[in-house]
Amino acid sequence: MEGAGKLVEDEELREAMSEKGLGTPATRAQIIEGLIYEDYIHRSGRELQPTPKASSLLFALRHFGVNELCSPELTGNWEFKLKQMEHGTLPRIEFMEHIVDLTREMVSRIKRGDIPDTVFRTLKTPCPKCGGTVQENYRKFKCQKCDFSIWKVVSSREFAPEEIETLIAKRSVGPLTGFRSRVGKPFAAMVRLTPELRAEFDFGRQAGDDAAEKVDFSGLTPLGPCPKCGGRVFEQPMAYVCENSVLPTRRCDFRSGRVILQRPVEPEEIKKLLATGKTDLLHRFISRKGRPFSAFLVRAADGNVGFEFAPRAVKSTPRSPGRNAQAERTPTRAKTESKPRTRAKRLANRARTPRNKQAA
Ligand SMILES: [Zn+2]
Ligand SMILES: [Zn+2]
Numbered sequence: 001m002e003g004a005g006k007l008v009e010d011e012e013l014r015e016a017m018s019e020k021g022l023g024t025p026a027t028r029a030q031i032i033e034g035l036i037y038e039d040y041i042h043r044s045g046r047e048l049q050p051t052p053k054a055s056s057l058l059f060a061l062r063h064f065g066v067n068e069l070c071s072p073e074l075t076g077n078w079e080f081k082l083k084q085m086e087h088g089t090l091p092r093i094e095f096m097e098h099i100v101d102l103t104r105e106m107v108s109r110i111k112r113g114d115i116p117d118t119v120f121r122t123l124k125t126p127c128p129k130c131g132g133t134v135q136e137n138y139r140k141f142k143c144q145k146c147d148f149s150i151w152k153v154v155s156s157r158e159f160a161p162e163e164i165e166t167l168i169a170k171r172s173v174g175p176l177t178g179f180r181s182r183v184g185k186p187f188a189a190m191v192r193l194t195p196e197l198r199a200e201f202d203f204g205r206q207a208g209d210d211a212a213e214k215v216d217f218s219g220l221t222p223l224g225p226c227p228k229c230g231g232r233v234f235e236q237p238m239a240y241v242c243e244n245s246v247l248p249t250r251r252c253d254f255r256s257g258r259v260i261l262q263r264p265v266e267p268e269e270i271k272k273l274l275a276t277g278k279t280d281l282l283h284r285f286i287s288r289k290g291r292p293f294s295a296f297l298v299r300a301a302d303g304n305v306g307f308e309f310a311p312r313a314v315k316s317t318p319r320s321p322g323r324n325a326q327a328e329r330t331p332t333r334a335k336t337e338s339k340p341r342t343r344a345k346r347l348a349n350r351a352r353t354p355r356n357k358q359a360a
Pocket of ligand 1: 127128129130131132133143144145146147148
């Protein structure tokens with residue numbers, strides 16, 4: 001973002017941004033983490049990639065004519081004015097009036113504006129109802145012949161076209177991360193197409209759900225031995241489960257969520273855990289407070305899956321060692337149940353209790 005000034009045409013504005021760019025070095029990392037947390041960008045190795053949500057936001061802003069928010073010019077402009085204030089050539093009141101006017105003006109443009117149903121793209125997979133063509137617009141994926149359609153944004157999360165292709169072709173997709181409940185808590189879920197062809201959440205079998213049917217593991221490759229009973233562990237839609245944890249016997253209770261603290265856990269990672277007792281260092285777990293952290297998943301003494309935290313590198317910015325920083329260093333045991341919201345809460349709560357039994 002230091003380089004954002006290069007995108008600004010006007011010489012004076014570019015000059016004003018040359019020292020600061022967008023944000024300061026101290027706030028830059030936070031801005032990026034914030035964008036990741038709100039699902040505007042994804043981190044892929046060293047790359048930051050915009051998500052469908054980001055593309056939709058820019059599409060909407062351009063349609064509303066709120067171009068100020070789509071380019072670094074606005075920040076350049078403000079940096080320039082802040083400089084002027086610093087040198088006493090611009091009164092503070094004038095700057096604040098400008099901010100209020102601009103905000104009011106942009107809000108009214110958005111209120112008045114409308115977004116046309118421009119076609120973004122055509123899906124490769126035909127309509128599951130009539131075989132017609134399914135097209136994506138700003139709001140929906142919609143068949144051009146019949147009434148089949150799927151909302152693009154569900155529980156504050158926008159579907160990517162590839163996800164809808166999979167959903168239509170295979171009748172289910174996921175688990176997908178990044179949904180938000182009404183009170184803003186993140187959760188993960190499978191999404192499936194009902195026989196009536198509506199998209200619906202599927203949380204898999206809930207803990208304590210005794211009515212669960214017998215699961216058929218035939219045709220699946222076991223990922224490794226169960227740490228509790230030595231049975232075979234298989235991949236299921238929402239969790240990795242021991243073959244003996246399902247009907248008819250149910251004499252084991254080993255299961256580990258396929259998404260833990262908003263991070264999908266890949267079959268390869270569970271394979272390594274089952275074989276060696278520990279995964280590689282895994283990144284991008286998100287704590288309850290929304291902070292990303294890295295940890296190993298380990299086989300705890302009782303056979304459940306727990307966290308072991310990486311030794312923290314000393315940071316250059318001084319930060320008081322708050323409770324969280326302490327907790328993230330403390331290995332704790334954390335059972336992974338299937339219910340996403342309560343699990344996140346429980347994991348976070350456990351992570352705060354000081355020094356439990358050491359994970360094996
Ligand atoms: Zn159709
Ligand atoms: Zn087992």
